[in-house]
Amino acid sequence: MPWQEDHKEQTHQRILDAAAAAFREHGVAGIGIADIMRRAGLTHGGFYAHFKSKDELVAEVLGAMAARRAQTAEAVAERPGDEKLMAVAEAYLTSRHREHPERGCMIAAIGSELARMAGPAKQSFDGNVRAWLSQLAEYAPADGADARRQQATGTYAAMIGGMILARGVEDPHEADRILADVRAFLQDTVGTVGTTRKRRPKK
Numbered sequence: 001m002p003w004q005e006d007h008k009e010q011t012h013q014r015i016l017d018a019a020a021a022a023f024r025e026h027g028v029a030g031i032g033i034a035d036i037m038r039r040a041g042l043t044h045g046g047f048y049a050h051f052k053s054k055d056e057l058v059a060e061v062l063g064a065m066a067a068r069r070a071q072t073a074e075a076v077a078e079r080p081g082d083e084k085l086m087a088v089a090e091a092y093l094t095s096r097h098r099e100h101p102e103r104g105c106m107i108a109a110i111g112s113e114l115a116r117m118a119g120p121a122k123q124s125f126d127g128n129v130r131a132w133l134s135q136l137a138e139y140a141p142a143d144g145a146d147a148r149r150q151q152a153t154g155t156y157a158a159m160i161g162g163m164i165l166a167r168g169v170e171d172p173h174e175a176d177r178i179l180a181d182v183r184a185f186l187q188d189t190v191g192t193v194g195t196t197r198k199r200r201p202k203k
Helices: 003-027 031-041 043-049 052-065 066-075 081-092 095-099 106-115 119-139 145-168 172-189 190-199
Strands: none
Touching: 003 031, 003 043, 003 052, 003 106, 031 043, 031 052, 052 095, 052 106, 052 119, 066 081, 066 119, 081 145, 081 172, 095 145, 095 172, 106 119, 106 145, 119 145, 145 172
């Protein structure tokens, strides 16, 4: 019946939402299926009506990150072309994002853990990284596909690495300084001013 299908889809999404927040906050290994189901307000046994394994759950949580890429595209749609990549970095490298890993970037939260996994979760992780790099390359201001790819890769690595470092220090002022330094570095490297300065004059 349609209402049963709707209920199942809603329950499935509740599990995904609870798992996404839990994985960001505690890591994949740091929380079990029973705790995830409790967060979703469901019983442990109901998990297997939706997922075959925890690995399959991780893979589907990562698959849902496509929505975040769509939100990013919408957020920078009105920005000038040579400002889009820096706009993404500035929106990412914030104190608010640092303070709320449970709502933030999955790669910064559990990327090192995902890199050691196998099967569907690793495949989904691989696909997400490739998709983000491809999207960021479209925003890069450099001339030429190779240069845009390099800017996208460097920016993405700086964003994720900067967020991990900022979360790793105890002093919030030091953490904010790290984020500010990464933003300044990227502004000099791929920002509008930095890009204009580094372009060779046309002959």
